[in-house]
Amino acid sequence: MQTSPIRLLVVDDEEDLELLVRQKFRRRIRKGELDFVFAHNGKEALEKLAEHPDIHLVLSDINMPVMDGLTLLSQLEDTRPEVRAVIISAYGDMKNIRTAMNRGAFDFVTKPIDFNDLEITIEKTLKHLRTLESALESRDRLVALTRELDVAKQMQMSILPRNALSSETHAIEPLMIPAREIGGDFYDFFNLDDNRVGLVIADVSGKGVPAALFTTVTRSLLKSTARNSPSPARSLTEVNDLLAEDNDGCVFVTLFYGVLDLRSGILRYCNGGHNPPRVVRADAQVEVVPPTGNLVLGVVAGHDYRDAEIQLAPGDTLFLYTDGITEAENAGQEEFGEARLDRRLASLAGATAGDIVKTVVDAVQDFAGDAPQSDDITCVALRLNATLS
Secondary structure (H helix, E strand, C coil), X not given: CCCCCEEEEEECCCCHHHHHHXXXXXXXXXXXXXXXXXXCCHHHHHHHHHHCCCCCEEEEECCCCCCCHHHHHHHHHHHCCCCEEEEEEEHHHHHHHHHHHHCCCCEEEEECCCHHHHHHHHHHHHHHHHHHHHHHHHHHHHHHHHHHHHHHHHHHHHCCCCXXXXXXXXXXXXXXXXXXXXXXXXXXXXXCCCCEEEEEEEEECCCHHHHHHHHHHHHHHHHHHHCCCCXXXXXXXXXXXXXXXXXXXXXXXXXXXXXXXXXXXXXXXXXXXXXXXXXXXXXXXXXXCCCCCCCCECCCXXXXXXXXXXXXXXXXXXXXXXXXXXXXXXXXXXXXXXXXXXXXXHXXXXXXXXXXXXHHHHHHHHHHCCCCCCCCEEEEEEEECCCCC
16 A cells, blocks of 8 residues: 655755755655655745644754744744754854754754765654654553543443442441452342342452453343342352353353341352352351352353352341452562451451441551552441341
């Protein structure tokens, strides 16, 4: 495909320079590689630049009538900062050449002109311009991608319950601190009927927009199946089969889904390969919610998920979290870990759900210090205040 020639502007009041330049570069001009535009002073040069906005390289003398090269440089800095200027002047005019370099000239050649040296200088300047153009294009793509990621993150956050839930029987408080890029954590809680509350926490593999889309799909599928099934395991079985269809990227999600019966305090749950939640008892004992031996979702269709149950009593708190809590690292690459989490939770017996999530997250961030956050930090606390009579 034929590309447009690179257009250069030569500014010099010597009439014979135009003929010499055209003679030197005649082959490249005929091949359509280069195209030269000529002006005889700085004022004419500005007019030519306005006429040809594709000019990004100017070869200019310093001493010219009407507007000299130094003034032209100042005008270029204000009006066309992307243009690179190469100064052409006598070697004895070194003081002005130094002034020109200080005003932003990219390079210089001396008179009488060595046209081989001039061609080398032109090529060096064009190479610089191509590198700069590539860098600017990369920057623009990065800015556009960052904007897209910000929009995706806002969309991802907008579908999550933002407000805590509080009633006479129970209180639910979530807290998520997203990492610098879009992550795959999500949580949800919703009333299934007057007596039952659904509670979800999950972590999708990977980062970025694909993970965010997968979280949205998973959340929607689970919520729709949960309404029609009293069993968390049955819901996860159905969601897993749907996610595993055409999952060529092998994206998967770890997910804990529990249903709390507010009449009895029994939590019926299914854990699909997620971090085991904790129960903080009213007497400050911290218990690990037993695993159910199920696979992560989205990889193997046909897996038969299983339920389990645990009893909650008034004053107990169920604490759900993602690995952004336990795998947070400090500057020494030491992880926060489950032992620190359990000790912190034990000290929070009797605290509100809001105080528990805030204190735990504060502890994780204090532990990490200045180490960069590499994963979303997400947790949800459900405190049972009383059972329905």
